[in-house]
Amino acid sequence: MNNSLPVVLVHGFWHGSWCWNPVVERLAARGVPSVAVDLEGHGLRGPAPRARWARPFDAASFATEPSPVAAVTASSAAAVLAEQIRTVGGGQPVLVVAHSMGGVVATAVAELVPELVAGLVYVSAFAPVSGAPAGYYNTCPENAGEMVSRHLAADPMVVGAARIDFGDPERRDQVKETFYNDVDDRTADATIALLSTDGPAGIPLEPLTVTQERYGSVPHAYVVCGRDNVIPATLQYRFVKEIDTVSATPTEVTELDCSHSPFLSQPDALAEAIVAAGRRGVRAG
Template identity: 65%
Template sequence: MVTARRGIYVLIMNEQNPVILVHGMWHGSWCWSRLTGQLAAAGVPSVAVDLDGHGLKARSPRARWSRPFDPAAFATEPAPSAGVTASSAAGDLVAQIRLAGNGRPCVVVAHSMGGVVATAAAELAPELFAELVYLAAFAPVSGVPAADYIASPENEGEKVGALLRADPAVVGALRLDPGDPAGHAAARDAFYHDVDEPTAGAAIALLTPDGPAGIPGETFPITPARYGSVPHTYIVCTGDRAVPAALQRRFVTEIDAVSAAPTTVVELATSHSPFLSAPEELAEVIVKVRS
């Protein structure tokens, strides 16, 4: 069915809830390409979005491109995205969900630190969420910022911190150096250890160097009346080396403390990035949630 709205023709593939795909820190809408094909094959319409400070909305520090490369300048130059917060990114995400779903409730799938933004968005506009699906994601619903969980016992053994190349307090971002070949093995180990090497290499090359520190650093209110009214599913990636499974399970417990209904939990024996390593299995989970 095709409808006209403000001079733009919107194709509504069917009357079921569309799926909105929200990437994690340093990633972009590009990371969902293998999954969107699987969803399309199952007849499920999906839209992958870019969060503020990421993908086509990212701006790299100038020092990233300087030649010869100056590590000291790279480690101290303020991030162009330093002003992005969880709240500002959530407001932008709400607008994207409303546009892509034509005002209808959507199934929102949020990965990793994208879960922070989706959590804030669900509090802002619960009517736009048919379901919030966390994929190995941060879900700060207990009144503390996501950054506090990074130092928690459940996060012990994570391999992301060793990738940082600047002090977040200095540059306003969690800064990686995707252009450093010497760091590719560590990045693959953290994010993509079960992804084929060519694809993992391509993904690392596409990473945004700056993840805005204001996303994990902000505390925002969560209420049972708004966020808690949204149905939740949590996909635990049991082989995750970026967000350990123990931390993922802690988030499930905390979500249940503020939600009207228990969280549906599904486990996948994958790395942090099943959208690249197991897109067919991930699509099956999303299709089941949406049905």
Template identity: 65%
Template sequence: MRENDMDATPPVVLVHGFWHGSWCWSLVSEQLASRGVASVAVDLDGHGLKSRSPQSLWRRPFDAGAFALEPSPVAGITASSAAASLVEQVRRIGNGRPCLVVAHSMGGTVATAAAEQAPELFAELMYVAAFAPVSGMPTGQYISMPENAGELVASGLSADPASVGALRFDTGDSDGWAAIRETFYNDEIDEATAVAAISMLTPDAPAGVAFEPIIVTAERYGSIPHSYVVCARDNAIRPGLQRLMVREIDDISTRPTTVVELDSSHSPFLSQPTALAEVIQAAHTAIHRSERSERSRTAGV
């Protein structure tokens, strides 16, 4: 390996949440690149280029009843299986070296499981308005907690997740776009960007990710640094629940969680990409500085 390769910190890995894909990070990646920070956005299993839609979504005339009942083609995906895929993505992107992994929303569930599976690949796990189910409860139980009162996701679903195996949105009905926007993009996101984002949402997100309990340990998950970006105007994961999960992370982690708060909706990667990129850059710089200091210390021994 060349000497300058050892000096280069691996790219930041950007992990989206349910219904989104790697595309949602494009504005943040652009901002990071302008700051000299390399980043790679990935598609989780069941999303983006790995997505599969129910056939009833495309049939014409559209049958809402059939759409509500058709079993999902992504029903077999679990948090553990999606985490195993993410581990391989992080390993490949970092060439085996630990990366700063930034996870949004339900991507936090997958990243939490991945950090327990392979903590050696995580220089830090940063949650952005994300689920961090470290208590042993399935993520789905957090959704109905009092701290999440006022969330708008559950009321927007078009099917019973337990029946079809997915959390399903009807993104093809433009009459429902205002409700989706209020759920995910209820701040300074311009209309054109919001409409474009809604049109790219995957209809089915695998319920197995939300229903599987995640078991983490202090020795593995708790040994890596964590940070959390709280989104104060979030209608998908309410701020009270975000702060509760920070406290639960601190209960198992060997060091306190670094917390930054943004006055944003659930999707600061679209409404405040500059501010979010600055938070990520600061964490990335701290990791790089720590690595260089450790190499210098080791070389001096």
């Protein structure tokens, strides 16, 4: 990969740009510039519901308060990400790496501004290219065994968000098993403390349309996480198969024996996969 080509790192639900720090360091060590961004409705762009901080904690209010990020959609988040990419790359193409629900937004961006996306690397990410919204895949047989839905503390259709109470100490072990089952305890605890409460429901609920001429012209790679309890590997491989129906070139697949969060548990291996994907698949700007 050309060392001058920037990499833009996109996180998933409940996370923020901070989760990519270990990978940013590893990419820098390999001479690869990278910038992690906050998606609309997340990180510095993600206000929390008031009920999250109320003391004493009121579970009923937490389950019913409308989300302050309920207006965020896949399209609005993609428009924000497109501007972030334009800023980072100075108007030139970048390599986009997207994790989990961030894959929905990155998919929309590759259709919206393919001229700014030199390549797209999914990391155990939703890639809804069939016309169905990402939320549809939650009901598919390939999603059997996922552990996320058990954590939801509110009806997403009521509050406008996938809401989880990450501050509940009794839930800590289950959260770790779901997202970070191969991450050391110290790092997992620090990460859980940083997680946002709400993932905007408008992102997985919006159907996306992609075309061979735009999205399909972007080279794709997919990092499959083999021990993932959020997006089972069987569903990840379904996404790969569906991407290949609209992509001009086959999706390059790398499998890591890891949880949903290789940016924490295997940052070196993930950095290597990103660099390799760039070398194999990045098109000229």
